[in-house]
Every structure is written in structure tokens, then in C-alpha cells.
Amino acid sequence: MLCDxxxxxxxxxxxxxxxxxxMQKVNMCEACSKEKGVSDPTGFALADLLLGxxxxxxxxxxxxxxTRCPQCGFTQTEFKKTGxxxxxxxxxTFAEGLEPMLKGMHKxxxxxxxxxxxxxxxxxxxxxxxxxxxxxxxAVIEEQYEEAATLRDKIKAxxxxx
Numbered sequence: 001m002l003c004d005x006x007x008x009x010x011x012x013x014x015x016x017x018x019x020x021x022x023m024q025k026v027n028m029c030e031a032c033s034k035e036k037g038v039s040d041p042t043g044f045a046l047a048d049l050l051l052g053x054x055x056x057x058x059x060x061x062x063x064x065x066x067t068r069c070p071q072c073g074f075t076q077t078e079f080k081k082t083g084x085x086x087x088x089x090x091x092x093t094f095a096e097g098l099e100p101m102l103k104g105m106h107k108x109x110x111x112x113x114x115x116x117x118x119x120x121x122x123x124x125x126x127x128x129x130x131x132x133x134x135x136x137x138x139a140v141i142e143e144q145y146e147e148a149a150t151l152r153d154k155i156k157a158x159x160x161x162x
Contacts, residue, residue: 001027002027003027003028003029003032004026004027004028005028005029005032005035005036006029006031006032008029009029009030009031009032010029011027011028011029012028012029012030012033013027013028013029013030013032013033014026014027014028015027015028067093067094068093069085069086069087069089069090069093069094070089070093071086071087071089071090072086072087072089072090073086074086074087074090076094076097079094125158125161125162128158129155129158129159132151132154132155132158133155135151136148136151136152136155139151
């Protein structure tokens with residue numbers, strides 16, 4: 001089995017980590033394991049290794065090694081070492097290389113967040129009420145009274161639900 005890092009030597013160090021029920025395996029040769037600090041258990045994290053191994057490589061293509069975040073001064077080199085960004089502006093500064101990495105790590109690249117079901121229903125009702133009221137206003141202005149009556153009935157039905 002070949003080393004996942006250099007892809008030339010035979011792997012002799014095999015690491016397995018289970019995160020959120022998903023197993024991640026990394027196979028390395030002796031030289032790459034020493035280079036990545038595997039022999040020092042206190043300074044080693046599989047996430048940092050995975051970031052340093054392949055996921056952070058696109059960041060280098062995104063710009064020169066000296067690219068710095070204008071807000072916090074964080075560099076690509078520091079990102080590769082720590083696996084973390086310095087501030088929210090870093091996401092825009094290093095966006096070109098981060099996008100493929102984030103797509104691989106998460107479901108998407110846009111955070112949608114979570115909302116309690118009850119609040120979501122309330123927000124959907126409020127949005128529907130605004131849309132119906134706007135449509136009613138337009139129908140009255142355009143003198144489409146039959147459509148306005150239908151919209152009025154829908155608004156009353158929605159109000160009764162609440």
C-alpha cells in the first residue's frame with residue numbers, strides 16, 4: 001500500500017480516526033509520518049494532517065505564499081500550520097482555495113443554520129400574509145374585485161389558523 005502523502009513509498013504507519021460516526025484512514029510511510037509529527041502524540045491531530053496533506057494545497061494555488069488577510073494579518077502558511085483561519089475576512093481573502101476544501105468537508109459552502117420548527121412555521125405564515133396583503137392591495141388598485149374577495153378570504157383563513 002502506498003503512502004497517502006508522497007504516493008511513492010510503501011506505507012508503514014496506519015492511522016484511523018472516527019469522527020461523527022465516519023471513519024477516516026491515513027496511510028503514511030515512515031518519512032512522511034515523521035515529517036507530519038506522528039511520532040509526537042501531543043502535537044498531532046488527524047484533522048491538521050488532513051488539512052496539511054491535501055485540502056490546504058488548493059490554497060497555495062489561490063495566491064502567493066505571502067498573501068495576508070488585510071484585517072488580522074493571517075497568512076496562508078499559518079493557515080496550513082494550524083488548520084484554522086484568523087477572522088471572518090480570511091474567508092474572503094483565501095476564498096479561491098477554501099471553496100473546494102469546504103465543499104469536501106461539509107454539505108455546501110453556505111451556512112443555512114437551523115431554526116426551531118415552530119418559529120419557521122410562524123415566519124412562513126407571516127411571509128404568506130405579507131404576500132396576500134400585497135396581492136390584495138394590487139387587486140383593489142386594478143379594480144379586480146372578485147380576485148380581491150378571494151384574497152380577502154384567504155387572509156381571513158390564515159388569520160384563523162393563528
